Amino acid sequence: AAVEAFIDHGVDVILFVGGDGTATDVATAVTAHDASVPVLGVPAGVKVYSAVFAVQPAAAGRVAATFEDTTTREVSDIDEGAYRDGEVQTTLRGVVATPVTEGADALQPAKQAYAGTTGALAAGVADSVRDGVTYVLGPGGTLAEVADALGVSGSPLGVDVYRDGALVVRDGSASEITAALGTDNVVYVSPIGGQGFVFGRGNDQISPAIIDRSEVRVVASPQKLDQTGVLRVDTGSEDTDASLRGWQRVRTGRFEKRLVNVV
Structure with missing residues (x-):
C-alpha cells in the first residue's frame, strides 16, 4: 500500500x-x-x-x-x-x-556463488586452533567446512562459538555470543562473494562489541578473492569500521595467505 x-x-x-x-x-x-x-x-x-x-x-x-x-x-x-x-x-x-551516480561505486553487486573446494583452507584453520581460545565462526559455506574440519556440526546460516573441541554456542545471538567470550577470542569470517562484505551482511550477530574484543581472521577461496577485489565492512560503528580497514591477511589455503585491502 x-x-x-x-x-x-x-x-x-x-x-x-x-x-x-x-x-x-x-x-x-x-x-x-x-x-x-x-x-x-x-x-x-x-x-x-x-x-x-x-x-x-x-x-x-x-x-x-x-x-x-x-x-x-x-x-x-x-x-x-x-x-x-x-x-x-x-x-x-x-x-x-x-x-x-558519478564517482566511486556506491552500489553493491549481487551476491555470487563460487565453485571450488575450501577443504585445504578449512584444514589449515583447524590446524591453527589452540586450547583455551574462543573461536567465533561466522555464517556461510566456507565456515561450514571449517566447522566440519573441527569435528562439530555448525549452523550455515548462523554464528557459532567453538572452544576446546566443542561448540559452546550454536546459532547464537549477539548476547549469547558475548556471554561465551573469554579473554582470548578469534572471529573467523568469509566475505560474501561478489560483494566483499566481511561484516554487516548476514552476520550482524557479530556486533561491534564482539569484534572489538577479538582478533579478526578472514578466510576465502582464491577464486572468490579474484572476483571480489576489495573487502568491505559495515558494522554500524564508525570506530569499529575504521579499526578493520586497511590491508588484511586472508587465508586462502592450508598454508597460503594473501593481502587484501579492506575499505
Whole structure:
C-alpha cells in the first residue's frame, strides 16, 4: 500500500530500509503497478544480497540526493533450506530500475556463488586452533567446512562459538555470543562473494562489541578473492569500521595467505 501511494504521488525514487525480504516486497509492488520509479535500498537487514542496495547507508543518501540516471538491477534472495544444507541457491525475485551516480561505486553487486573446494583452507584453520581460545565462526559455506574440519556440526546460516573441541554456542545471538567470550577470542569470517562484505551482511550477530574484543581472521577461496577485489565492512560503528580497514591477511589455503585491502 505504501509503494502504491508513492507511485500515485509520482515520487522520484523509492528509498527503503531493510534486507532482501523488504526489497522483494517493494519490487513486487512496483512490478505489479507496471511502474518505472527507481528503487534504492538502505542496507539494514539480515540478508542483504540483492544488487539494489547501496554499500552503506551514507552512500544510499548520496545516491538518492544526486542521481541523474538509472540502471536495471536484480532483486534476489537465497533459498534458506538449501543454504542450511551447504548449497547457495539464489532465486531472482524481481528486476527494477535503480539510481546511479558519478564517482566511486556506491552500489553493491549481487551476491555470487563460487565453485571450488575450501577443504585445504578449512584444514589449515583447524590446524591453527589452540586450547583455551574462543573461536567465533561466522555464517556461510566456507565456515561450514571449517566447522566440519573441527569435528562439530555448525549452523550455515548462523554464528557459532567453538572452544576446546566443542561448540559452546550454536546459532547464537549477539548476547549469547558475548556471554561465551573469554579473554582470548578469534572471529573467523568469509566475505560474501561478489560483494566483499566481511561484516554487516548476514552476520550482524557479530556486533561491534564482539569484534572489538577479538582478533579478526578472514578466510576465502582464491577464486572468490579474484572476483571480489576489495573487502568491505559495515558494522554500524564508525570506530569499529575504521579499526578493520586497511590491508588484511586472508587465508586462502592450508598454508597460503594473501593481502587484501579492506575499505
